[in-house]
Amino acid sequence: MKKIFTKIFIDENLPFVELRYSNSNIHYKKHFHDTFSLGANKEGESIYTNANKEYLLKKNGLSIINPKVVHSCNSCSDILNIYYMLYLDTSWCKNIQKLINENVQEFVSIPVDILEDENFYYKYLNLCEYLFSDYTILEKENELIVFFLDFFSLYLERTNIVIIDEIFQEIVTYLDKNYKENISLETLSILFDLNSFYIIRLFKSQMNLTPHAYLLNVKINKAKELLQKGYSIVDTALECGFFDQSHFHRNFLKIVATTPKEYKLNFVQ
CATH class of the missing domain: 2.60.120.10 (Jelly Rolls)
Structure with a gap:
């Protein structure tokens, strides 16, 4: 039993x-x-x-x-x-x-x-x-x-949202500049004096991504650049603000569909 x-x-x-x-x-x-x-x-x-x-x-x-x-x-x-x-x-x-x-x-x-x-x-x-x-x-x-x-x-009718491009671009610029940090919705809400769920809605409407998913993509794109330049996997993970190699590995694999090691070995300049 x-x-x-x-x-x-x-x-x-x-x-x-x-x-x-x-x-x-x-x-x-x-x-x-x-x-x-x-x-x-x-x-x-x-x-x-x-x-x-x-x-x-x-x-x-x-x-x-x-x-x-x-x-x-x-x-x-x-x-x-x-x-x-x-x-x-x-x-x-x-x-x-x-x-x-x-x-x-x-x-x-x-x-x-x-x-x-x-x-x-x-x-x-x-x-x-x-x-x-x-x-x-x-x-x-x-x-x-x-x-x-x-x-x-599945159960709600969608409505359109009026996008405030200036605010969206300000948030995106902030995430692009501070990609090393692990920025929470609460942090964005305080910094931009916006409801956190409104911020989610902005990103979903503009990019069909959550703010967290956008930030991860920025981190991974930067990691690809560093790996191409010959940075080690450990240094790349630290430079891009991942908690550890495991955190870096699983997110890299999820977005790039290959491991950081395979990407580094197979990248052709």
Whole structure:
């Protein structure tokens, strides 16, 4: 019999999110949360009730639970389910929704109880595994923003945004000049006296990137220049402001589709 476990991800730097990873066939009573919740079985199947409706939650399905909705999700076999459950503060969700539709004033409840979509199912599993990994807080925040922009876009009509080019260019110039730093959304918000979610919206509208993704691209482009000039991988990572070689390696590979070592060896002047 498999050992029962429960792991919980929480971080004071990401106070709006809690993630539970567990295996269990314990049956829970119907209950509700103040948060918006999204769950999935990695293994096993469950009877999922939401308000007065009942579903079979199996692979490729995401349970969608709006705040204050009475629900339960219990294994329907003797096999231990392995599942993820993500709890998000509704204020944070509302701000993400507002990036999609500027008319959003309060959290918009999702009109369905379950999403059966293989693509989003695996995106969700990847996100959960990412949060439990040793990636940085800035990277984890970025992945949460990217996932939920895509997720909420399924249910919200997009609106146009009037771009203030001068402000956008000022932020871009600042990031270009200070690429060695690991600049957070909070830092940009304070420096430019703008709501952090508005800054995200500027970048998504102009470049379809988050500010963090833009900064990573600047760092990697600079790293490519240094590697071409013969800098060592260690010195390149330090010069471009990466936390360590592992941080540099995984981001270089993700953007360039090759490792720093391979790039350095195969680059032709």
